[in-house]
Amino acid sequence: MNGAPGSRSGRVRVLIVDDEPALTELMSVAVTEAGWRPYPAADGESALRIARACAPHAVVLDGMLPDIDGLQVLRRLRYECPKLPVLMLTARDALEHRLDGLGSGADDYVTKPFSLEEVVLRLRGLLRRAGAEKTRADDSVRVLGDLVLTVETREVHRGSTPVRLTAKEFDLLDLLMSHPRQVLSKAQILDRVWSTGFDGGGNLVEVYISGLRRKIDKGHAPMIHTVRGTGYTIRPAQEAR
Template identity: 35%
Template sequence: MSDKILIIEDERIIADAIAYALTKEGYTVEVADRGDTAMVKLYEFKPAAIILDVMLPGMDGYDILKKFQDKGRVGVIMLTAKDDLIDKILGLELGADDYMTKPFDMRELLARLKSLLRRMQAAREEDEQTEITLGGVLLNASKRTAFAGDRKLELTPKEFDLLSLLLASPLRVYTRETLLDIVWGIEYIGGTRTVDIHVQRIRKKLGANYSDIIQTVHGVGYKALGD
């Protein structure tokens, strides 16, 4: 069964060109030309990945990322007409896996999509047999759920991946650069500061009784403490 890809793009020429290229590669494709109708298709079509334009009528790409609750299981490549660092960082912070600036080469888009789908498949296979419990924190990788005691944590996809990695190898020290490479999987343009920001957010969501499970190793990076 071929992977299903949803193209969310209001420029018909671009959407048709992407759809044609993906169909030739064997993907099952649907197209949405508005942000609000795209939300319906996301839940009905259940794509493996979406190619998401930033500027859309009805609801922009950033709002789609904010509202879509299952994006941890759906790959996201964002398309933007703006070669602006802030726009790219925002999309990645909201859960996008990759971005491309218009105009783009179709062969590069296909290569990035294939790479993303391979990473997601590998992650799914690993997640199916992974449940982590440490210091009162429980992560279920297949369901992508996390609990601190009996309280469910509302984590973004990157926050979940980061916490999961740290808890999977307690006492191992990860440098910020290593965490960027493993969790973000691309040469992240936001710099290592984004790791610190995500750790701060995770600690806040864990709450006072559990936040110390992630320890700062000054000048190096982070580690999780064992029981």
């Protein structure tokens, strides 16, 4: 995450750091509808790891996180990327708290409760000033919870641990992570991972899903789920079933 944001080509990437899953989901939807790509993180350590992996163009950062204080996260982000635009969120509206955030390097400040439209407008202003809205579509890095997949290098990490996958396992995980929370049928998976009209030989998809689970979910809260009678989906481990 060295240098100015936007050094990679690609769709604008917005890191969203908040420990409230419902609010994070709403902000992710708003960011997607604005034409940007959301990267959610539920705590400070995840935020710093994801920031280093995806090189965001802007950050929406809650001031109160369950592990590292939001201001500490802000200072570390600012140290590693001095020009990264950061919009702070807080439930505290006292003047001294706003000054603390701005003094630590935040570019703008929004107090909860807020409207999603206001967040998008403030982000758009920060991105415009940073020159990041001119970037083109980039699908080279996918981040879901603590799972990171890099298309260009075909590398996968769960947390800080590298995950070794076969070529087809990687393609299958890439497909699932390209459609987070969406249920994909066996037919869709066969068509996109193998080829149109491919004879799946019965339980081919189940075998590869099982292999992915052993490698991705082993020792962690599960991310890959079976929707009985429908297909398969992937979602962040912290989300309830």
